[in-house]
Amino acid sequence: MAKPNYQFEKRQRDLAKKSKQEEKRQQKLANKTATDADGNAVDEDSATQPTSETTNTQ
Secondary structure, eight states, X not given: OOOOOHHHHHXXXXXXXXXXXXXXXXXXXXXXXXXOTTSXXXXXXXXXXXXTTTSOOO
């Protein structure tokens, strides 16, 4: 009788969990852009990265 491969099962659970989280993230992003009141798409990256005006250049 073959013994169970627990590492494989754990890896499969982790991959499923990761893909489910990614789907949720995509869904939230789609909802966020769809419910934008002005109809403008919100760029998530531009809100998190500093602009050249806010950086301190010495």
